[in-house]
Amino acid sequence: MGGVAATSEHVFVSDRELNDTVDVFRCLKAADGKEAWGHRTPAVGNLDYGNSPRATPLIYNDRAYLLGAFGDLACIEVRTGKAVWALNVRDEFDAADERKWGVCDSPLIADGKLIVAPGGKGAALVALDPKTGKPVWKAPGKPTGYGSFIAAKLGGVFQIVGHDAETLGGWDAKTGTRLWAVKPERRGDFNVPTPIVVGDRLLVTTENNGARLFAFNANGVIDPKPVAVNKRLTPDTHTPVVAGGRVFGVWNRLYCLDLSAGLKELYSESATAFSGYCAAVATDSRVLVVPRSGELILLDAAAAEYSELGRVTAFGKDEKGVYAHPAFVGTRVYVRGHSSIRCFELEG
Template sequence: MLKPLTLLACLTLGLAPWASADEPEQEPLNMVVMDPLAAPLSCPCVEGYAQRKYEKLAEYLTEKLGREVTVSFGESISRAMEKGDIETAHIIIGKDSVVRGDAAKLKFRVMPVAQLTGKDGSTTQTGLVVVRGGDAAQKIEDLEGYRILYGPQECDEKFAAPRELLAQAGIDVVAAEQAETSAACSDGACKIIEWGDSEKAAAVISSYAAPLLEGCGTIQKGDLRVVGETKPVPFVTAFVHRKVAKEDRRAIRQALVNSLDDPELMLALETLQGFVPVTKEYRELYKTKAAEAKAAKSQESTTDSASTDSATSTDAAQTEQPAPASTTLGWTGWRGPHRDAHVRALPTSLPELLPSVWQVPLAHAGLGGVAATDKYVVIGDRNLPNTGDEFRCYDADTGLLLWMVDYPAEGHLDYDNTPRATPLIVAGKPGTVMESPRVYLLGAFGDLTCADLATGLIYWQKNIRQEFGADNELVWGTCSSPLVVDDKLIVNPGAPEASIVALDLATGLPIWQTPGNTSGYGSLITAKLGGRLQIVGHDRTSLGGWDVATGERLWTLVPPRKGDFNVPTPIAIDGQLLVTTEGNGTRLYAFDDAGRIVAEPKAVQPQLAPDMSTPVVVGRRVFCVCRHLYELDLDNALVEVARLEDRSLDDYAPILADSERLLVLAHGGELLLIDITGPEPTITSRTYLFDDPQTREAELYSHPALVGNHLYVRGETTLARFDLGE
């Protein structure tokens, strides 16, 4: 059937200008493989299945094209490029919808050239809706009221297709932004088994993954039962970047199609008919999708302006588009957008009773802070069995769950395993790869995720400890909140050759890495000190500064007394640096003209020595909680001006500040409003935020977020929003 194409391929390949002896050697073609059945991306649990050897395809293409073809593997384009140490991808082979979504995020213009057939000759896959073996549901119509765990939004067979199937069956389908998702088929399957009779739930898995779940022992035979199957969607497709010359694209396509003539390659790729030309049905599918998207966009642009604001989030969810880059940013990370805990204005008083606007349950008490905008609230948690991280995003107005990023992260740490780092929200840049706002999520075991703020769509993921070779014992976990400066994401793996690292915001690829000590437990800042912009913070044993552009370590300061935990965040004040730790007290340092710290501090206050609390600076005064509220004078050698003692003040309390007041989250979730305009701090209002006994007895280590007058606080068992008034 395909024999006539062989002659055409020979003619085409003969004309393609790949290997003329008179021409200089061309650069290699880089092939990125994202096929979930490729050997490096799967497991060898089922003999003869999910072990596709794309290295053989690279060898075949090299021979046929007369030009070297390299191969790199990854769950995403950027991850494969990073692993292969390549700057671009010419050929991309993977799950159709995932490649399309990933390429769009990277602004890669790709075109499909061929589809890979499976062992049954099919080019499609389906989504399987499964329940526990003993569940009462027998068919898709029985799932009304069930909790549905979908796959990632970019996986058509696990998200768009099953949502369509459920809707056609008359099931009430939640809005896309409220849909619960699991990163992998095994995650969703295991969760519904784990919940047992306590939850009426179903999960969606990919048809190709079904044999692997039992084969790898993830589930046992009979644990799950299929109650519905989606319509077929394209499975593995080969794409070529449009910057590849037209005649070269044609040659690649024909070489792929003619691979059927190589029996050994067919065995290596576990395929019946090899690659086949893109079908008419495939092209019609995407023509229809494009037309629907265009129509939706046209309808949106003509919508009456009076209804635009209320419709925007729903429309965006239904078309699975990111939120516009104009989303107002607010408390975007650790201690707010400037890492100084300052807000424009605090209320003049607090009511005696401050009811929550909404509360949502959390699986575990946690240390990590809250990040929030006017639309979204993001927080880190763990799953119920404490075997994986769960970062959740809630609607700021209603508290409805919009999305969740979850993944396995097993281990045991002091103070439990919840993420320590506060999520970092970064504004979008229209017209660039970073079109929409993103959020960066760091778990306690080093798992770092870049996700779309509006949808939770994952752009890239990596474990910074594993990738950079950190082998020190994790006692308290990876704690430092990610930092952004000059389009670089700064993290500190604490590895011998990568104590601190700068990553590309869009791709996660390393920009620079600097050798050094294991990481400390505090967060980094950026500051211009001695006329030089630098990254400042602690490693395990010292304070340091690093050049933003190169990562070069500019200076090191080891304090007189060893053993500090190095948790509080340094504060830059008018070209000087305020540092506080439990073993060496509070110190103020100057810098020379080269941007290096002067080792002898300008001032020392040994009484203020917190092990966790970070001070706030208001005017020329320093405020910090360490069993009391201290007030120090910056202009008078950090002398203690006043000390406020109160039953609610313990070893730690986060502080938010404006120019006249402090808002302190004290022991047991008691909120204190403190006037600082007089000769000494004075509590003017106080109120308990939570009624549950667990929170009333707890020290709340999670830093709250304030956006406008909306205060987001993590209790021991819930995340809540409170409105403080004007």
């Protein structure tokens, strides 16, 4: 289920309607949670783990970019809900692979361009003009993975980083030229977790190859041999976070790894909350984990062992599972459950 996006005035969530045949993105008023407008697109199909949009809405200037699991992308005026332009990225760029989990990458703005990953042979990764939806460049390649891309300056080169179905890669943000590719030691990763920039290095986690930290040369090309590896942290869908020189991630338990000591495990915690999917966010001193149960678990990131600072239950016992990533605006956090969204005020 796609994550929540929010500003100080608006909150955006995705949903399905009409017997699971229509994507709907709702814009709610941050002041009271009432719906300001909804954008609906017919989207018929049958995907594993449901048909709801996987991508988190992107808010850029006065536009919202909404991407459904069947490839429908729309640019919407935030204040009015009026569609500026719309297209289906898979149809437009001739993507022919079978997507059992659908289109999962969240739209990204890089170098003023809107980046999406249709996975077409001649357009595996595409940069669009965010004002018009017209292509700026198209990068050929293989079908995409099931994760999102990031943009960062690595090795002195501003690039887009993410996975296709088989490899980790970097693309020049200005031209779309592929700069490098890394094929993992073990095949078969679904490539869902988002890569994380740590200084001038890149942290990557997948279910078959664990956690790996990569360095770059002065030309922006990755060294394919990791500088550090941890084989125990192997999430299939969860993206870890970095806080104060430590990596916090979940795979059947919560792991805390030391970035300065080759991803050495400092401790782990096997509480029930960490037995399945979790979303996580972090500052330098705190980590907030949101498991499927809908609890908000605040951790001390600097503690020598597992240390909870607080825990709040966001939803009742009937909650079917929290899978959407939360959104933060100021001191507010927005948490999406199976059929509702709730706003909490965070105390200092």
